[in-house]
Amino acid sequence: MAESEFDIIQYYFSGRQPGRTDVVAGIGDDAALLSVAPGSELVVCMDTLVAGVHFPESATAAAIGHKALAVNLSDLAAMGAEPAWATLSLTLPVSDPDWLKAFADAFFALADNHGVQLVGGDTTRGPLAVTVQAHGLVPAGQALRRRGARPGDRVYVTGTLGDAGLALHEGVSVSPGLQACLDFPQPRIDAGVALRGQASAAIDISDGLLADLGHLLEYDGLGATLQVDVLPRSEEFRAGLQSLGAAGEALFYELPLAAGDDYELCFTVPEERCSEVERRLAEIDCACTVIGVIEKLPGIRCNRSSGEPYHPVLSGYQHFNEAG
Numbered sequence: 380m381a382e383s384e385f386d387i388i389q390y391y392f393s394g395r396q397p398g399r400t401d402v403v404a405g406i407g408d409d410a411a412l413l414s415v416a417p418g419s420e421l422v423v424c425m426d427t428l429v430a431g432v433h434f435p436e437s438a439t440a441a442a443i444g445h446k447a448l449a450v451n452l453s454d455l456a457a458m459g460a461e462p463a464w465a466t467l468s469l470t471l472p473v474s475d476p477d478w479l480k481a482f483a484d485a486f487f488a489l490a491d492n493h494g495v496q497l498v499g500g501d502t503t504r505g506p507l508a509v510t511v512q513a514h515g516l517v518p519a520g521q522a523l524r525r526r527g528a529r530p531g532d533r534v535y536v537t538g539t540l541g542d543a544g545l546a547l548h549e550g551v552s553v554s555p556g557l558q559a560c561l562d563f564p565q566p567r568i569d570a571g572v573a574l575r576g577q578a579s580a581a582i583d584i585s586d587g588l589l590a591d592l593g594h595l596l597e598y599d600g601l602g603a604t605l606q607v608d609v610l611p612r613s614e615e616f617r618a619g620l621q622s623l624g625a626a627g628e629a630l631f632y633e634l635p636l637a638a639g640d641d642y643e644l645c646f647t648v649p650e651e652r653c654s655e656v657e658r659r660l661a662e663i664d665c666a667c668t669v670i671g672v673i674e675k676l677p678g679i680r681c682n683r684s685s686g687e688p689y690h691p692v693l694s695g696y697q698h699f700n701e702a703g
C-alpha cells in the first residue's frame with residue numbers, strides 16, 4: 380500500500396474520539412485493556428462485510444463504514460445492551476486516502492452517536508472486507524434473548540419493514556430515503572434498552588422477518604400467526620411500489636416479510652406488559668406495531684385482514700404456511 384499500515388491507523392483511526400473512562404488502553408498497545416463495571420455483563424458480537432457479497436461493488440465508502448458498525452450495534456440492540464467498544468479489521472486492496480477518509484468519517488459518526496470507542500483492530504491488504512466486533516454492557520441478568528417467548532405473547536416490530544429490500548430490488552427508481560434505509564440503517568439501541576425487563580424475547584431483523592422470527596420461535600418450539608396487512612410500511616415504500624405498477628403488488632407483502640437489511644427489532648411481549656412497552660417506546664419516539672401473536676403450534680402462519688391465509692411465495696418459507 381502507498382501508506383504503511385502504521386500510517387493508515389495513525390491518520391484515519393487513532394485519536395479521533397474522546398476516550399471512555401472504562402478504556403484503560405485503546406489503539407496502540409498490543410491489545411485493548413477494558414474495564415467492565417461490576418454487576419454488568421459483557422455482550423460481544425461480530426459481523427463481516429465482504430465486497431460483492433454483503434454490499435455491491437458500487438457501495439460508497441461512507442455506506443460501508445456506517446453499515447459495518449451499524450449491523451453490529453443492531454445485534455447489541457437486540458440483546459438490550461448499551462454499546463461501549465468496537466474493534467475493526469480492515470482488509471483493503473489499495474490504500475486510497477479518499478476512500479479511507481469517507482469510510483472512517485462515517486464509522487466514527489455512528490460510533491460517536493452511540494458513545495462507542497474504537498479500541499483496536501487489524502489492517503491488512505487483500506480483497507475488500509470489513510469485520511467489526513462490538514462490545515456492549517447490560518446489567519447482569521437483564522439481557523434480552525431469542526428464547527423466552529410464550530404462547531399468547533404479542534409479536535412486535537419497530538419502525539417499518541421492506542425499505543432496504545425495495546432499494547435493492549431491480550427496476551425500482553430508488554428515492555434517497557429508501558437508499559438511506561439500505562446504506563445507513565440506524566440501530567435500535569434505545570429501544571433495546573427500553574425493552575429490558577419487558578420483552579419476553581427479541582431478535583434484530585437482518586435476514587427478513589420470516590427468517591428471523593423463525594429463529595426466535597425455534598428456541599422454544601413455538602409458532603406464530605402474523606397479520607400481513609398491518610405490517611408497517613413507510614410512505615417511501617408505498618410510493619416506490621407504485622412506480623413498479625402491477626409488479627409492485629406482490630412485493631407489498633413479500634418485501635416486509637422476507638427482505639433483509641432492515642435492522643429493526645422483532646420482539647415479543649406478554650399481553651399485560653404491552654401498554655408499558657408501548658409507553659416506553661413512544662417516550663423515545665420509536666414507532667412499534669403489533670403484527671401477530673405467539674402460538675403453541677410451530678411454524679409461521681400469515682393472514683390477510685379478511686381472515687384469508689396469505690402464502691408467501693418465497694421458497695423456503697412455504698412449508699410454514701400449510702394449513703394446520
Ligand code: ADP
Pocket residue numbers: 388392405406407408409410411467468469497498499500501502
Ligand atoms: P500487532 O502487530 O501487535 O498486532 P498492529 O500493528 O496490528 O499490532 O496494530 C497496532 C495497534 O493498532 C493495535 O493496538 C491494534 O489494535 C490497532 N489497530 C490496527 N489496525 C486498526 C484499525 N483498522 N482500526 C483501529 N485500530 C487498529
Ligand code: MG
Pocket residue numbers: 500501502
Ligand atoms: Mg495485528
